[in-house]
Amino acid sequence: MNEAINSLAEKESAASAGCALLPLDAPERIVVFRSGQRSYRHVFRRICAADWEKFFSAVVAEFRNESGGYSQLLDTDCASLKLYSLAIQRVEGYRTRDGVAVESLTDWKARIPQNHQLTAVDLLMKVGPTEHADESLLESEGVTILLDALWNEGDDGAMRQYRGLAHRFASPTAEHRRRFLRARNRAFVAGGSRAGTTIIPSAHPVLAKLYDELVLSVEGYSAAGAALTSREQIAREMDSVHKAAAVGELFPTALPRDEIQKESEAA
Amino acid sequence: MIAVCTDREGLRAAALELFEDSLHAAERDRAETIAVQSADPEAVLRACRPNRKLSPGYYLWLNFMAEAIERPLEAGVTFRDADLSADEMLGLDVLREARAEFRRKHPPCGGCGKPLPNEWDKTCADCQRAAAAANRERN
Numbered sequence: 001m002n003e004a005i006n007s008l009a010e011k012e013s014a015a016s017a018g019c020a021l022l023p024l025d026a027p028e029r030i031v032v033f034r035s036g037q038r039s040y041r042h043v044f045r046r047i048c049a050a051d052w053e054k055f056f057s058a059v060v061a062e063f064r065n066e067s068g069g070y071s072q073l074l075d076t077d078c079a080s081l082k083l084y085s086l087a088i089q090r091v092e093g094y095r096t097r098d099g100v101a102v103e104s105l106t107d108w109k110a111r112i113p114q115n116h117q118l119t120a121v122d123l124l125m126k127v128g129p130t131e132h133a134d135e136s137l138l139e140s141e142g143v144t145i146l147l148d149a150l151w152n153e154g155d156d157g158a159m160r161q162y163r164g165l166a167h168r169f170a171s172p173t174a175e176h177r178r179r180f181l182r183a184r185n186r187a188f189v190a191g192g193s194r195a196g197t198t199i200i201p202s203a204h205p206v207l208a209k210l211y212d213e214l215v216l217s218v219e220g221y222s223a224a225g226a227a228l229t230s231r232e233q234i235a236r237e238m239d240s241v242h243k244a245a246a247v248g249e250l251f252p253t254a255l256p257r258d259e260i261q262k263e264s265e266a267a
Numbered sequence: 268m269i270a271v272c273t274d275r276e277g278l279r280a281a282a283l284e285l286f287e288d289s290l291h292a293a294e295r296d297r298a299e300t301i302a303v304q305s306a307d308p309e310a311v312l313r314a315c316r317p318n319r320k321l322s323p324g325y326y327l328w329l330n331f332m333a334e335a336i337e338r339p340l341e342a343g344v345t346f347r348d349a350d351l352s353a354d355e356m357l358g359l360d361v362l363r364e365a366r367a368e369f370r371r372k373h374p375p376c377g378g379c380g381k382p383l384p385n386e387w388d389k390t391c392a393d394c395q396r397a398a399a400a401a402n403r404e405r406n
Contacts, residue, residue, distance in 0.1 A: 063323035070323050174344060178335040182355075185331035187324025189269040193277040196269070198324035 021222035022151050022162045024237045028089070030153045031123045035116070039157065040093035042112075042120040047087050049208070052240035055083045056204035063198040080121035085109050088120075123159060126150035127245045130164055142216060144168045145249045147242060165220040167246040172214055179206060180251045204244055211235070211243040214250070271324040272354035275361060281325035282365035288317040290373065290382060332358040 029044040058079035064071045088109055094102045102108050130146035147165045154160035172180075183206035189196040212235040221228050223237040271277065298315035302308040319326065336355055340346070351359075373382035378394030390398070 065319065065322055174339055175350065178339075181331050181335045185327045187271045187327050189271055189274075189277075189322045189324050193269060193274060193280075193321055193325070196322045198271075198322045198327070199268075200324070200327075 020160075020162075021227060022149065022165060022220055023222050023225075024228075024239060025223040026152060029087075029124060029151075031120045032153050032157060032159055033119055033123065035119075038093055040116060041091065041153070042088060042116075043090045043092070044087040044120075044124065045089050047083070047124065047239075049240050051083060051087055053204065054086070055079045056202040056240075056244075058082055059202060061200040063200075065195065077118060080118050081114065083124075084112075084117040084121050088112075088117075123150060125241050126159075127239075127242050129245075129249050139168075142168055142170050143172070143250060145246045147245055147249075149242065162220060165242070166218060167215060167242075168217045168219075169214040169246075169250055170216055172210075172250060176210060176214065177251055180210060180247070183207065204240070207244045207247045208240055210250075211238070211247050214247075270354075271322075271328045272358065274325075275357060277321055277325050278329065278358065278361040279365055281319075281321045282329055282361055283368060284317070284320060285326065285329060286365060286369035290384070291317070328358065329362070332362060337362055 025046065027046055029047055031042045031044070033040055056079070060073065060075040060078070062073040062075075064073070090103055091112060094112070096102060096105060102111070105111055127147055127149035130148050145167045147167065148161060148163045149165060150159040150161055152160055180203075183203035186201060186203070188199045188201065190199060191197055212231075215231060215234050215238075217231075218228055218234050218238070221234075221238070223233065228234050228237060269277065295315050295317075298311055302311035302315075305311045332355065336346070336351070336359060340359075369382070372386050373384065374386060374388070375381065376383050376388075376391040376394055378390045378397070381391055381393075383389075383391055
Protein backbone atom coordinates (compact mmCIF):
# COMPACT_ATOMS: atom_id res chain seq x y z
CA MET A 1 0.00 0.00 0.00
CA ASN A 2 2.69 2.43 1.02
CA GLU A 3 4.72 1.66 -2.07
CA ALA A 4 1.76 2.49 -4.26
CA ILE A 5 1.29 5.73 -2.41
CA ASN A 6 4.96 6.64 -2.64
CA SER A 7 5.35 5.93 -6.30
CA LEU A 8 2.57 8.36 -7.07
CA ALA A 9 3.86 10.97 -4.70
CA GLU A 10 7.32 10.90 -6.18
CA LYS A 11 6.18 12.05 -9.58
CA GLU A 12 8.38 14.99 -10.25
CA SER A 13 6.86 18.38 -10.36
CA ALA A 14 7.32 20.17 -13.65
CA ALA A 15 9.02 22.89 -11.69
CA SER A 16 11.80 20.57 -10.59
CA ALA A 17 13.94 21.50 -13.56
CA GLY A 18 13.96 25.13 -12.51
CA CYS A 19 16.58 26.69 -10.28
CA ALA A 20 14.31 27.66 -7.37
CA LEU A 21 15.94 27.50 -3.97
CA LEU A 22 14.67 25.06 -1.35
CA PRO A 23 13.05 27.24 1.34
CA LEU A 24 14.35 25.81 4.61
CA ASP A 25 12.43 28.27 6.76
CA ALA A 26 9.04 27.80 5.09
CA PRO A 27 6.53 28.03 7.95
CA GLU A 28 4.83 24.87 6.74
CA ARG A 29 6.03 21.55 5.38
CA ILE A 30 3.49 20.16 2.95
CA VAL A 31 3.33 16.56 1.86
CA VAL A 32 1.05 15.46 -0.96
CA PHE A 33 0.33 11.98 -2.20
CA ARG A 34 -2.33 10.04 -4.00
CA SER A 35 -3.86 6.81 -2.82
CA GLY A 36 -6.44 5.10 -4.95
CA GLN A 37 -8.38 7.81 -6.74
CA ARG A 38 -7.89 10.42 -4.03
CA SER A 39 -5.13 12.84 -3.28
CA TYR A 40 -4.19 13.90 0.23
CA ARG A 41 -2.34 16.88 1.65
CA HIS A 42 -0.69 16.77 5.06
CA VAL A 43 0.43 20.14 6.36
CA PHE A 44 3.08 20.16 9.09
CA ARG A 45 4.62 23.07 10.91
CA ARG A 46 8.31 23.64 10.29
CA ILE A 47 10.15 20.66 11.72
CA CYS A 48 13.06 21.89 13.79
CA ALA A 49 16.26 20.18 14.90
CA ALA A 50 14.76 19.28 18.30
CA ASP A 51 11.86 17.49 16.59
CA TRP A 52 14.23 15.42 14.46
CA GLU A 53 16.36 14.71 17.51
CA LYS A 54 13.32 13.22 19.22
CA PHE A 55 12.55 11.26 16.06
CA PHE A 56 16.02 9.75 15.72
CA SER A 57 16.28 8.92 19.40
CA ALA A 58 13.02 6.96 19.11
CA VAL A 59 14.20 4.88 16.15
CA VAL A 60 14.93 1.33 17.28
CA ALA A 61 17.83 -0.49 15.64
CA GLU A 62 18.44 -3.98 16.99
CA PHE A 63 20.40 -7.07 16.02
CA ARG A 64 19.65 -10.51 17.40
CA ASN A 65 21.78 -13.61 17.21
CA GLU A 66 19.75 -16.37 15.61
CA SER A 67 20.59 -19.77 14.23
CA GLY A 68 22.33 -19.27 10.92
CA GLY A 69 23.05 -15.57 11.33
CA TYR A 70 21.64 -12.32 12.61
CA SER A 71 18.21 -10.90 12.39
CA GLN A 72 17.93 -7.18 12.18
CA LEU A 73 15.10 -4.99 13.27
CA LEU A 74 14.94 -1.36 12.27
CA ASP A 75 11.72 0.11 13.58
CA THR A 76 11.05 3.67 12.53
CA ASP A 77 7.26 3.41 12.73
CA CYS A 78 6.86 4.46 16.37
CA ALA A 79 9.25 7.37 15.84
CA SER A 80 7.36 8.40 12.69
CA LEU A 81 3.98 8.30 14.42
CA LYS A 82 5.34 10.40 17.28
CA LEU A 83 6.77 12.97 14.89
CA TYR A 84 3.52 13.05 12.94
CA SER A 85 1.52 13.70 16.09
CA LEU A 86 3.97 16.39 17.18
CA ALA A 87 4.13 18.40 13.97
CA ILE A 88 0.97 17.85 11.91
CA GLN A 89 -1.28 20.91 11.74
CA ARG A 90 -4.02 20.01 9.31
CA VAL A 91 -4.92 17.58 6.56
CA GLU A 92 -6.89 17.81 3.34
CA GLY A 93 -8.60 15.09 1.31
CA TYR A 94 -10.41 13.40 4.21
CA ARG A 95 -14.12 13.61 4.97
CA THR A 96 -16.23 13.12 8.08
CA ARG A 97 -19.68 11.52 8.16
CA ASP A 98 -21.38 14.66 9.45
CA GLY A 99 -19.35 17.01 7.29
CA VAL A 100 -17.46 18.75 10.11
CA ALA A 101 -13.80 19.60 9.70
CA VAL A 102 -11.46 16.69 10.38
CA GLU A 103 -9.47 18.85 12.81
CA SER A 104 -12.59 19.37 14.95
CA LEU A 105 -12.81 15.65 15.74
CA THR A 106 -11.62 14.55 19.15
CA ASP A 107 -8.10 13.21 18.83
CA TRP A 108 -8.20 13.89 15.09
CA LYS A 109 -4.52 13.14 14.49
CA ALA A 110 -4.95 9.56 15.64
CA ARG A 111 -7.91 9.12 13.24
CA ILE A 112 -5.73 9.59 10.17
CA PRO A 113 -4.92 6.10 8.82
CA GLN A 114 -1.58 5.03 10.22
CA ASN A 115 -0.23 4.05 6.82
CA HIS A 116 -0.97 7.60 5.64
CA GLN A 117 0.83 9.04 8.68
CA LEU A 118 3.84 6.83 7.96
CA THR A 119 3.83 7.76 4.28
CA ALA A 120 3.65 11.45 5.13
CA VAL A 121 6.67 11.26 7.45
CA ASP A 122 8.52 9.12 4.93
CA LEU A 123 8.00 11.87 2.35
CA LEU A 124 9.24 14.49 4.81
CA MET A 125 12.49 12.53 4.90
CA LYS A 126 12.97 11.99 1.17
CA VAL A 127 16.54 13.04 0.59
CA GLY A 128 19.44 11.12 -0.87
CA PRO A 129 22.56 11.35 -3.00
CA THR A 130 22.09 12.82 -6.44
CA GLU A 131 21.71 10.10 -9.03
CA HIS A 132 23.97 10.28 -12.05
CA ALA A 133 26.00 13.15 -10.62
CA ASP A 134 28.68 14.61 -12.88
CA GLU A 135 31.81 13.01 -11.46
CA SER A 136 34.14 14.67 -13.92
CA LEU A 137 34.34 17.88 -11.91
CA LEU A 138 37.20 17.73 -9.41
CA GLU A 139 37.42 20.02 -6.40
CA SER A 140 40.65 21.90 -5.77
CA GLU A 141 39.96 21.62 -2.05
CA GLY A 142 37.28 20.21 0.19
CA VAL A 143 34.52 17.80 -0.73
CA THR A 144 31.16 18.52 -2.35
CA ILE A 145 28.18 16.28 -1.71
CA LEU A 146 25.13 16.56 -3.98
CA LEU A 147 21.68 15.63 -2.75
CA ASP A 148 18.23 15.34 -4.29
CA ALA A 149 15.21 15.97 -2.08
CA LEU A 150 11.46 16.26 -2.10
CA TRP A 151 10.26 19.38 -0.30
CA ASN A 152 6.76 20.82 -0.17
CA GLU A 153 4.31 21.07 -3.02
CA GLY A 154 4.95 22.11 -6.61
CA ASP A 155 2.60 24.13 -8.81
CA ASP A 156 1.11 20.99 -10.32
CA GLY A 157 0.07 19.55 -6.97
CA ALA A 158 2.81 16.91 -6.82
CA MET A 159 5.74 17.11 -4.44
CA ARG A 160 8.50 19.32 -5.68
CA GLN A 161 11.86 17.73 -6.29
CA TYR A 162 15.07 19.68 -5.81
CA ARG A 163 18.11 18.23 -7.52
CA GLY A 164 21.79 18.78 -7.04
CA LEU A 165 21.59 20.47 -3.65
CA ALA A 166 25.27 21.09 -2.98
CA HIS A 167 26.97 20.81 0.41
CA ARG A 168 30.63 21.83 0.33
CA PHE A 169 32.73 20.56 3.22
CA ALA A 170 36.27 21.04 4.44
CA SER A 171 38.25 17.83 3.93
CA PRO A 172 37.52 15.65 6.94
CA THR A 173 40.46 14.45 9.04
CA ALA A 174 41.09 10.97 10.40
CA GLU A 175 39.70 12.24 13.70
CA HIS A 176 36.40 13.22 12.05
CA ARG A 177 36.17 9.79 10.47
CA ARG A 178 36.88 8.13 13.80
CA ARG A 179 34.07 10.09 15.45
CA PHE A 180 31.70 9.14 12.65
CA LEU A 181 32.56 5.45 12.88
CA ARG A 182 32.46 5.50 16.66
CA ALA A 183 28.96 6.95 16.63
CA ARG A 184 27.77 4.39 14.08
CA ASN A 185 29.21 1.42 15.98
CA ARG A 186 28.38 2.23 19.59
CA ALA A 187 26.21 -0.56 20.96
CA PHE A 188 24.43 -1.74 24.06
CA VAL A 189 23.34 -5.29 24.78
CA ALA A 190 20.17 -6.20 26.61
CA GLY A 191 19.60 -9.70 27.97
CA GLY A 192 23.18 -10.91 28.41
CA SER A 193 26.31 -10.73 26.30
CA ARG A 194 25.71 -14.04 24.52
CA ALA A 195 22.04 -14.38 23.75
CA GLY A 196 21.25 -10.72 24.18
CA THR A 197 19.93 -8.21 21.70
CA THR A 198 22.28 -5.52 20.41
CA ILE A 199 20.76 -2.08 20.50
CA ILE A 200 22.33 0.66 18.39
CA PRO A 201 21.63 4.14 19.73
CA SER A 202 21.07 7.02 17.35
CA ALA A 203 24.23 8.44 15.78
CA HIS A 204 22.32 11.50 14.68
CA PRO A 205 23.65 14.02 17.24
CA VAL A 206 27.21 13.23 16.17
CA LEU A 207 26.35 13.45 12.47
CA ALA A 208 24.74 16.86 12.98
CA LYS A 209 27.75 18.09 14.94
CA LEU A 210 30.17 16.87 12.28
CA TYR A 211 28.08 18.65 9.66
CA ASP A 212 28.18 21.92 11.54
CA GLU A 213 31.95 21.66 12.03
CA LEU A 214 32.82 20.75 8.46
CA VAL A 215 30.35 22.57 6.25
CA LEU A 216 31.75 25.52 4.31
CA SER A 217 28.88 26.47 2.03
CA VAL A 218 25.73 25.17 0.44
CA GLU A 219 23.92 25.84 -2.83
CA GLY A 220 20.26 25.39 -3.63
CA TYR A 221 18.86 26.35 -0.22
CA SER A 222 17.35 29.56 1.06
CA ALA A 223 16.21 31.16 4.31
CA ALA A 224 14.39 34.49 4.59
CA GLY A 225 14.10 34.48 0.82
CA ALA A 226 17.84 34.50 0.12
CA ALA A 227 20.57 31.93 -0.37
CA LEU A 228 22.40 30.83 2.77
CA THR A 229 25.67 32.65 3.15
CA SER A 230 27.46 32.06 6.45
CA ARG A 231 28.43 28.79 8.10
CA GLU A 232 26.51 29.81 11.23
CA GLN A 233 23.39 30.39 9.16
CA ILE A 234 23.80 27.03 7.43
CA ALA A 235 24.26 25.23 10.75
CA ARG A 236 21.20 26.96 12.18
CA GLU A 237 18.81 26.64 9.24
CA MET A 238 19.75 23.37 7.56
CA ASP A 239 17.28 20.55 7.95
CA SER A 240 18.59 17.77 10.22
CA VAL A 241 17.72 15.01 7.77
CA HIS A 242 19.70 16.77 5.04
CA LYS A 243 22.62 17.16 7.45
CA ALA A 244 22.60 13.44 8.22
CA ALA A 245 22.30 12.49 4.54
CA ALA A 246 25.20 14.73 3.55
CA VAL A 247 27.50 13.53 6.33
CA GLY A 248 26.63 9.92 5.55
CA GLU A 249 27.86 10.52 1.99
CA LEU A 250 30.95 12.32 3.25
CA PHE A 251 32.24 9.17 4.97
CA PRO A 252 31.62 6.36 2.50
CA THR A 253 32.59 3.07 4.03
CA ALA A 254 31.70 -0.59 4.02
CA LEU A 255 30.79 -0.50 7.67
CA PRO A 256 30.74 -3.66 9.70
CA ARG A 257 27.10 -2.88 10.32
CA ASP A 258 26.49 -3.11 6.59
CA GLU A 259 28.25 -6.45 6.59
CA ILE A 260 26.00 -7.61 9.39
CA GLN A 261 22.99 -6.44 7.43
CA LYS A 262 24.18 -8.48 4.47
CA GLU A 263 24.52 -11.50 6.73
CA SER A 264 21.07 -10.97 8.17
CA GLU A 265 19.58 -10.64 4.70
CA ALA A 266 21.27 -13.81 3.65
CA ALA A 267 20.21 -15.70 6.78
CA MET B 268 21.88 -3.27 29.80
CA ILE B 269 25.56 -3.79 28.97
CA ALA B 270 27.58 -0.99 27.39
CA VAL B 271 29.60 -3.08 24.96
CA CYS B 272 32.60 -0.76 24.90
CA THR B 273 33.20 -1.23 28.64
CA ASP B 274 32.61 -5.01 28.85
CA ARG B 275 36.20 -6.27 28.91
CA GLU B 276 35.34 -9.97 29.20
CA GLY B 277 32.76 -9.91 26.43
CA LEU B 278 35.07 -7.98 24.12
CA ARG B 279 37.95 -10.35 24.84
CA ALA B 280 35.83 -13.41 23.99
CA ALA B 281 34.58 -11.75 20.80
CA ALA B 282 38.10 -10.69 19.78
CA LEU B 283 39.38 -14.26 20.25
CA GLU B 284 36.52 -15.52 18.09
CA LEU B 285 37.39 -13.03 15.35
CA PHE B 286 41.05 -14.06 15.39
CA GLU B 287 40.07 -17.75 15.32
CA ASP B 288 37.72 -17.03 12.41
CA SER B 289 40.63 -15.56 10.49
CA LEU B 290 42.25 -19.02 10.50
CA HIS B 291 39.40 -20.30 8.35
CA ALA B 292 39.21 -17.38 5.93
CA ALA B 293 40.75 -19.40 3.07
CA GLU B 294 38.25 -22.23 3.59
CA ARG B 295 35.40 -19.75 3.51
CA ASP B 296 36.72 -18.23 0.28
CA ARG B 297 36.83 -21.71 -1.25
CA ALA B 298 33.29 -22.43 -0.03
CA GLU B 299 32.04 -19.21 -1.60
CA THR B 300 33.48 -20.33 -4.94
CA ILE B 301 31.83 -23.72 -4.54
CA ALA B 302 28.54 -22.13 -3.47
CA VAL B 303 28.18 -20.35 -6.81
CA GLN B 304 28.09 -23.71 -8.59
CA SER B 305 25.98 -25.59 -6.05
CA ALA B 306 22.25 -26.30 -6.25
CA ASP B 307 21.61 -24.41 -3.02
CA PRO B 308 24.25 -21.67 -2.75
CA GLU B 309 22.60 -20.18 0.32
CA ALA B 310 22.84 -23.44 2.27
CA VAL B 311 26.53 -23.76 1.43
CA LEU B 312 27.21 -20.18 2.48
CA ARG B 313 25.21 -20.64 5.68
CA ALA B 314 27.19 -23.74 6.58
CA CYS B 315 30.52 -21.96 6.29
CA ARG B 316 29.47 -18.74 7.99
CA PRO B 317 31.39 -18.14 11.24
CA ASN B 318 29.50 -19.26 14.30
CA ARG B 319 29.35 -16.13 16.44
CA LYS B 320 28.62 -16.68 20.11
CA LEU B 321 28.19 -13.13 21.33
CA SER B 322 25.68 -10.46 20.56
CA PRO B 323 26.53 -8.60 17.32
CA GLY B 324 27.35 -5.35 19.12
CA TYR B 325 30.68 -6.79 20.31
CA TYR B 326 31.85 -7.44 16.75
CA LEU B 327 30.65 -4.03 15.60
CA TRP B 328 32.71 -2.31 18.27
CA LEU B 329 35.81 -4.44 17.65
CA ASN B 330 35.61 -3.79 13.92
CA PHE B 331 35.44 -0.08 14.68
CA MET B 332 38.45 -0.37 16.99
CA ALA B 333 40.45 -2.23 14.37
CA GLU B 334 39.49 0.00 11.46
CA ALA B 335 39.48 3.43 13.07
CA ILE B 336 42.16 3.16 15.76
CA GLU B 337 44.40 0.09 15.62
CA ARG B 338 45.05 0.19 11.87
CA PRO B 339 45.87 3.92 11.82
CA LEU B 340 48.20 3.36 14.80
CA GLU B 341 49.98 0.59 12.91
CA ALA B 342 50.23 2.89 9.90
CA GLY B 343 52.03 5.46 12.02
CA VAL B 344 49.17 7.81 12.88
CA THR B 345 49.63 9.17 16.38
CA PHE B 346 46.80 9.89 18.80
CA ARG B 347 47.17 12.19 21.75
CA ASP B 348 45.89 10.91 25.12
CA ALA B 349 43.03 13.34 24.85
CA ASP B 350 42.01 11.93 21.47
CA LEU B 351 41.19 8.50 22.83
CA SER B 352 38.45 7.80 25.31
CA ALA B 353 38.82 5.36 28.21
CA ASP B 354 36.69 2.76 26.44
CA GLU B 355 38.80 3.05 23.28
CA MET B 356 41.93 2.50 25.38
CA LEU B 357 40.25 -0.54 26.90
CA GLY B 358 39.38 -1.80 23.40
CA LEU B 359 43.01 -1.49 22.30
CA ASP B 360 44.10 -3.37 25.41
CA VAL B 361 41.61 -6.14 24.72
CA LEU B 362 42.76 -6.49 21.11
CA ARG B 363 46.40 -6.65 22.22
CA GLU B 364 45.70 -9.34 24.85
CA ALA B 365 43.52 -11.39 22.51
CA ARG B 366 46.09 -11.21 19.74
CA ALA B 367 48.84 -12.36 22.13
CA GLU B 368 46.70 -15.30 23.24
CA PHE B 369 45.90 -16.18 19.63
CA ARG B 370 49.60 -16.10 18.72
CA ARG B 371 50.41 -18.36 21.65
CA LYS B 372 47.76 -20.87 20.59
CA HIS B 373 48.63 -20.54 16.91
CA PRO B 374 52.35 -19.86 16.54
CA PRO B 375 53.64 -18.92 13.07
CA CYS B 376 54.64 -21.70 10.67
CA GLY B 377 58.43 -22.11 10.59
CA GLY B 378 58.27 -22.23 6.79
CA CYS B 379 55.79 -19.60 5.63
CA GLY B 380 54.78 -17.74 8.78
CA LYS B 381 51.05 -18.51 8.57
CA PRO B 382 49.36 -19.18 11.94
CA LEU B 383 49.42 -22.91 12.71
CA PRO B 384 46.33 -24.84 13.83
CA ASN B 385 47.96 -26.04 17.11
CA GLU B 386 50.51 -24.62 19.49
CA TRP B 387 52.66 -27.78 19.25
CA ASP B 388 52.88 -27.67 15.42
CA LYS B 389 56.11 -26.46 13.84
CA THR B 390 55.15 -26.15 10.18
CA CYS B 391 51.87 -26.05 8.28
CA ALA B 392 50.52 -28.83 6.06
CA ASP B 393 51.44 -26.94 2.87
CA CYS B 394 55.06 -26.50 3.98
CA GLN B 395 55.25 -30.18 5.08
CA ARG B 396 53.99 -31.27 1.66
CA ALA B 397 56.46 -28.96 -0.07
CA ALA B 398 59.30 -30.31 2.08
CA ALA B 399 58.28 -33.92 1.37
CA ALA B 400 58.13 -33.22 -2.38
CA ALA B 401 61.57 -31.58 -2.25
CA ASN B 402 62.96 -34.64 -0.41
CA ARG B 403 61.50 -36.99 -3.01
CA GLU B 404 63.12 -34.99 -5.80
CA ARG B 405 66.50 -35.08 -4.03
CA ASN B 406 66.29 -38.86 -3.60
